[in-house]
Amino acid sequence: MPQFDITPVAVPKISTRFRRIRTKMPAPQSLPVLEEMRRYEPQSMQGMPPVVWKRGDGALVEDWWGNRWIDWSSGVLVTNAGHGRKPIVDAVVKQAKSGLLHSYLFPHKLRGKLARMLVERAPKTMDKCFLLSTGSEAVECAIKLCRTRGRQADPKKLIIVSFARGFHGRTLGAQQAGGIPGLKTWIGNLDPAFAQVEFPDGFRFKDTSFEVFEKQLAGAGVDPRLVCGVIMESYQGGGASFAPVDYMRKLRAWCDRNSALLVCDEVQAGFGRTGKYWAFEHYGVRPDFICCGKGISSSLPLSCLLGNHEVMDLYPPGSMTSTHSANPICCAAAIANLQLIDRERLVRNAAKMGERLFAGLAKLQQAHPTRIGAVHGKGLVAGVQCVKAGGEEPDGDLAFRVVDLCYKRGLLMFAPVGFGGATVKIAPPLVVNAAQLDESLAVLAEVFAEAV
Numbered sequence: 001m002p003q004f005d006i007t008p009v010a011v012p013k014i015s016t017r018f019r020r021i022r023t024k025m026p027a028p029q030s031l032p033v034l035e036e037m038r039r040y041e042p043q044s045m046q047g048m049p050p051v052v053w054k055r056g057d058g059a060l061v062e063d064w065w066g067n068r069w070i071d072w073s074s075g076v077l078v079t080n081a082g083h084g085r086k087p088i089v090d091a092v093v094k095q096a097k098s099g100l101l102h103s104y105l106f107p108h109k110l111r112g113k114l115a116r117m118l119v120e121r122a123p124k125t126m127d128k129c130f131l132l133s134t135g136s137e138a139v140e141c142a143i144k145l146c147r148t149r150g151r152q153a154d155p156k157k158l159i160i161v162s163f164a165r166g167f168h169g170r171t172l173g174a175q176q177a178g179g180i181p182g183l184k185t186w187i188g189n190l191d192p193a194f195a196q197v198e199f200p201d202g203f204r205f206k207d208t209s210f211e212v213f214e215k216q217l218a219g220a221g222v223d224p225r226l227v228c229g230v231i232m233e234s235y236q237g238g239g240a241s242f243a244p245v246d247y248m249r250k251l252r253a254w255c256d257r258n259s260a261l262l263v264c265d266e267v268q269a270g271f272g273r274t275g276k277y278w279a280f281e282h283y284g285v286r287p288d289f290i291c292c293g294k295g296i297s298s299s300l301p302l303s304c305l306l307g308n309h310e311v312m313d314l315y316p317p318g319s320m321t322s323t324h325s326a327n328p329i330c331c332a333a334a335i336a337n338l339q340l341i342d343r344e345r346l347v348r349n350a351a352k353m354g355e356r357l358f359a360g361l362a363k364l365q366q367a368h369p370t371r372i373g374a375v376h377g378k379g380l381v382a383g384v385q386c387v388k389a390g391g392e393e394p395d396g397d398l399a400f401r402v403v404d405l406c407y408k409r410g411l412l413m414f415a416p417v418g419f420g421g422a423t424v425k426i427a428p429p430l431v432v433n434a435a436q437l438d439e440s441l442a443v444l445a446e447v448f449a450e451a452v
């Protein structure tokens with residue numbers, strides 16, 4: 001796996017309306033901070049370009065030494081409403097100053113309000129919201145509730161079906177539902193009640209017909225009646241890839257026929273990212289559960305599971321909880337964020353800016369047809385799939401080089417590492433404007449030409 005070098009190198013100075021590069025990269029003054037982290041943290045924490053963030057403002061991020069980037073990462077798809085937004089900052093400060101920093105399950109005023117706001121934004125069939133802290137926790141809880149319900153019908157009805165190349169988090173259940181073999185080797189004794197089928201992205205797996213789903217389950221000896229839940233990312237995060245609409249409608253019908261619950265993991269897809277409030281809206285199907293996280297607050301750690309009371313109420317009072325569930329400051333941030341997304345019509349902006357982004361990326365692909373195998377995504381999330389010249393073999397080195405060169409020119413993004421793919425992932429905050437997008441696309445074009 002390539003690693004970001006932290007030896008400062010001279011790079012051309014840049015000063016535009018949005019970007020400013022004044023120092024070597026990384027900034028020499030940042031070395032003590034970077035070295036301290038390298039000394040005391042596991043190396044797994046070194047996956048992002050070595051920029052020491054000072055503050056963010058909308059779609060821009062600054063370091064401490066006068067450099068400024070256009071951010072195409074949203075801090076890994078968190079800051080949907082933009083970095084450092086004042087209404088969120090104000091809500092956080094107000095809550096912190098009130099003197100209530102934590103209450104565990106003791107009621108506080110913001111918890112019910114936030115749960116109601118989230119239910120109001122979900123399909124009508126979902127009338128309950130369980131607030132948690134991380135996306136992985138929301139996924140774990142969905143798995144638990146699918147199995148709990150399934151086993152009430154038949155003790156053997158506990159199979160969870162998920163998709164190759166999927167990612168649902170790094171905890172034990174979430175990682176088993178995930179479809180990246182390299183991330184699961186540590187588990188050793190994989191639970192045989194997790195079954196996996198190919199994700200129909202049409203690129204890494206060509207046959208997008210729903211028959212594959214049924215055939216692969218049959219091939220694995222899975223009795224459909226024993227499947228309690230099917231979990232999928234509404235778009236697959238590693239490559240920003242969507243399934244065909246027809247496939248999803250058939251999947252919904254299959255789940256209904258077999259009394260299995262459909263879980264859409266919207267941890268990175270929700271809250272407007274794809275140009276619709278929820279990414280599953282692109283398919284015209286409704287899941288039974290939505291796992292949320294990341295963009296729910298545009299800032300502090302908060303997640304939730306949305307579903308119907310029949311499953312959400314399976315556990316009695318006090319028996320399905322988490323210590324930091326619905327922390328009051330996180331709730332304040334999330335409420336302000338949801339209001340901001342509505343007030344500023346950020347879902348619409350994501351759809352509109354997305355058209356501009358994908359027009360630019362289509363040109364980039366035309367310029368490098370042998371090195372860009374596909375461009376996937378919708379709205380303000382895109383995956384530029386890098387391949388080795390003339391074939392379809394993923395080229396992780398090229399993706400890494402692009403990200404590395406971009407950060408040295410004032411454009412921040414990431415290539416998901418450890419995912420076995422080779423995607424340059426693009427996900428600016430939903431407040432990004434046309435001028436910022438155009439400038440970023442120009443940088444990407446320049447860098448790609450150099451990196452290939």
Ligand SMILES: Cc1ncc(COP(=O)(O)O)c(C=O)c1O
Binds near residue numbers: 168169233237267293
């Ligand atoms: C689709 C998806 N699900 C779940 C998770 C896990 O979320 P967290 O890192 O907050 O546990 C992620 C994180 O990247 C994700 O992208």
